[in-house]
Amino acid sequence: MKKDGFPLKRNYKERYDITRNSSRIRSSDVIAGVFDNLSYFDSPDPSLIAAKGTIDGVECYILGQEKRRQGKESLATGMITSKGFAYVLDVLDLAEKNQIPVVSFIDTFGGDTSMESEIGGQSFLISDCISRYGGVKTALVSYVIGEGGSGGALALQVADKSYMLENSLYSVIAPESCCRIIFHRRLTSGENIEDTVPDALEMLRPGAEHIKEIGMIDGILPEPINGAHENYEFTIDTIKESLTLTLKDWVVELKTGEKVLKPKLVDKLVVERRQRVLNYGMFEDTIDKLTKRKIMKSVHEKINTVDIEREEFYTQLLMKAHMEEKGIEETELFECTKEWDVDKNLFKVKGGCGFVPYQQYVDNYYACPKCGKGEYLTVEEQIDKVCDPNTFEEIESDLTIHKLIGKERYYFGQYQKSLDKTTETCFSKEGLVAGSAKLNGKPIVLIVTDLKFFGGSFGAAFGEKFKRAVDFAVKNKFPMVSICASGGARMNEGPMSLAQMAKMNMAILDLKKAGVLYLSVITGPTTGGAYASYATQGDVMFGERGSLVEFAGPRVVTGAGFEVDKEIVCTDNLHETGKIQHLVDRKGLKESLAYYVNIYHDMTFPAERKITGRVNDFRKPVEPNFVS
Numbered sequence: 001m002k003k004d005g006f007p008l009k010r011n012y013k014e015r016y017d018i019t020r021n022s023s024r025i026r027s028s029d030v031i032a033g034v035f036d037n038l039s040y041f042d043s044p045d046p047s048l049i050a051a052k053g054t055i056d057g058v059e060c061y062i063l064g065q066e067k068r069r070q071g072k073e074s075l076a077t078g079m080i081t082s083k084g085f086a087y088v089l090d091v092l093d094l095a096e097k098n099q100i101p102v103v104s105f106i107d108t109f110g111g112d113t114s115m116e117s118e119i120g121g122q123s124f125l126i127s128d129c130i131s132r133y134g135g136v137k138t139a140l141v142s143y144v145i146g147e148g149g150s151g152g153a154l155a156l157q158v159a160d161k162s163y164m165l166e167n168s169l170y171s172v173i174a175p176e177s178c179c180r181i182i183f184h185r186r187l188t189s190g191e192n193i194e195d196t197v198p199d200a201l202e203m204l205r206p207g208a209e210h211i212k213e214i215g216m217i218d219g220i221l222p223e224p225i226n227g228a229h230e231n232y233e234f235t236i237d238t239i240k241e242s243l244t245l246t247l248k249d250w251v252v253e254l255k256t257g258e259k260v261l262k263p264k265l266v267d268k269l270v271v272e273r274r275q276r277v278l279n280y281g282m283f284e285d286t287i288d289k290l291t292k293r294k295i296m297k298s299v300h301e302k303i304n305t306v307d308i309e310r311e312e313f314y315t316q317l318l319m320k321a322h323m324e325e326k327g328i329e330e331t332e333l334f335e336c337t338k339e340w341d342v343d344k345n346l347f348k349v350k351g352g353c354g355f356v357p358y359q360q361y362v363d364n365y366y367a368c369p370k371c372g373k374g375e376y377l378t379v380e381e382q383i384d385k386v387c388d389p390n391t392f393e394e395i396e397s398d399l400t401i402h403k404l405i406g407k408e409r410y411y412f413g414q415y416q417k418s419l420d421k422t423t424e425t426c427f428s429k430e431g432l433v434a435g436s437a438k439l440n441g442k443p444i445v446l447i448v449t450d451l452k453f454f455g456g457s458f459g460a461a462f463g464e465k466f467k468r469a470v471d472f473a474v475k476n477k478f479p480m481v482s483i484c485a486s487g488g489a490r491m492n493e494g495p496m497s498l499a500q501m502a503k504m505n506m507a508i509l510d511l512k513k514a515g516v517l518y519l520s521v522i523t524g525p526t527t528g529g530a531y532a533s534y535a536t537q538g539d540v541m542f543g544e545r546g547s548l549v550e551f552a553g554p555r556v557v558t559g560a561g562f563e564v565d566k567e568i569v570c571t572d573n574l575h576e577t578g579k580i581q582h583l584v585d586r587k588g589l590k591e592s593l594a595y596y597v598n599i600y601h602d603m604t605f606p607a608e609r610k611i612t613g614r615v616n617d618f619r620k621p622v623e624p625n626f627v628s
């Protein structure tokens with residue numbers, strides 16, 4: 001079956017060109033070619049195909065992301081909307097109920113970034129899909145057939161067996177969006193996006209061989225010599241053969257001739273899937289080293305230097321704002337400036353509602369008590385805001401990507417330089433700070449993102465610290481409180497950072513199964529991956545008033561041709577539309593959390609919580625409307 005060109009002799013740019021060929025095979029072609037007895041469901045989104053069909057006598061549910069096709073009128077973009085993701089959850093419910101395997105085909109630039117999807121709870125639903133794929137009690141197979149872009153792809157990709165076509169790409173962010181952020185300066189100085197794409201691809205490492213290396217897929221399937229657009233039949237046969245073989249191991253034929261999943265198979269798959277996803281983003285030789293590492297506890301020496309830290313931090317912010325104003329270099333995250341009426345001692349924050357007395361502003365942790373607009377807080381201030389004084393004890397303060405996977409893999413070049421520099425000035429050695437603390441005398445586990453650390457973004461070490469914080473919370477039965485402000489997945493770590501979304505959501509399933517309370521606080525700015533993963537999985541959701549929350553960063557959204565509506569992309573709107581339960585002031589956050597922490601500690605919880613169906617039942621599903 002192997003032909004020239006396999007395995008993977010092409011560079012990223014060549015594969016990118018093949019993947020973007022407008023005649024490349026689409027999900028609809030693959031589905032029509034691979035399955036018999038197809039009946040299509042009434043999907044609410046042209047970018048999502050949902051169907052039922054058989055292969056080699058095995059009935060499957062089928063989900064496919066459909067990109068626009070050359071020469072055909074179509075509303076499909078491949079970018080699934082919030083309605084589409086809600087529908088995916090419905091299909092998974094149905095698959096679990098009927099014990100039918102689900103086969104997913106991934107081909108997308110990413111999830112839809114329109115304001116309609118934002119209103120529909122895009123990030124919440126993508127996060128739910130990732131969790132649901134992680135825990136759903138049926139067998140799962142997935143194929144990346146074209147392009148896997150960010151959380152929108154990951155939402156359908158976690159499976160018991162996963163494959164990629166040889167030339168397909170799986171990336172933490174669409175390459176063009178990466179260029180708009182990383183190579184902004186080059187673009188403003190006249191270069192075209194196309195000129196910067198090859199460099200972005202080198203950083204993003206989206207090739208199948210690397211995705212396999214970090215455990216996110218099991219196999220790479222060959223394409224015709226010049227790519228899958230050249231010969232659909234070849235590609236269809238390849239996928240058909242792979243799927244038939246995969247399912248063959250899982251099914252048993254009844255006397256009636258019907259082929260069903262083997263008894264007890266699903267329980268085994270779910271256990272293995274959990275372990276597999278918790279190792280996502282790790283290299284095989286480092287997993288062993290990692291499991292031997294014990295959770296380390298330390299009292300942090302920098303904890304009492306709040307004021308000094310703030311001044312330094314604030315100077316940085318002012319500098320960034322200044323640079324942005326002068327057009328020197330735009331930054332994705334920061335837009336905070338303030339006016340100070342020195343005589344009256346009144347403050348006004350940019351975008352805020354008006355002047356307020358300075359003391360009120362400081363007492364509310366550097367935010368306007370009326371509208372919530374304010375400055376970003378340091379880790380020390382976040383800890384101070386919710387913990388009893390001097391009770392925070394950090395765990396895993398020294399866990400770094402260097403220690404996790406060695407120098408040679410990601411910890412080199414410019415990234416190493418930036419990391420080393422950042423580590424020197426930051427609270428911890430990664431963007432997530434975790435530890436135990438007391439909240440009104442009751443023990444908790446607290447995790448806080450550090451905006452100073454690559455904008456609160458996550459990579460492999462962040463994800464591992466998150467998992468260890470969960471393990472620590474489960475072991476001690478302490479409720480876990482998360483305070484999140486994050487720019488999303490750290491592009492410098494490529495797919496390894498994307499993988500953390502699945503890993504962290506899987507860890508949260510552990511937390512929920514163990515009956516441990518998880519309180520999630522969203523502060524600003526929170527965009528991208530953290531928002532579309534762990535930050536939206538709280539048993540109770542809190543938002544700090546006036547905080548920016550958006551599925552994709554502003555530059556990505558405008559780059560995709562959408563307007564950003566500031567009334568929509570804020571925590572106040574999340575509260576109005578019922579996506580979060582509590583909208584709080586910074587000053588009042590501690591007491592709001594204490595209410596639940598107290599209830600939790602006063603109750604006797606069952607040792608294990610039984611999870612059936614969706615983890616978050618309060619989210620409204622769309623009405624299932626299947627047409628056969």
Ligand SMILES: [Zn+2]
Nearest residue numbers: 352353368371
């Ligand atoms: Zn205000």
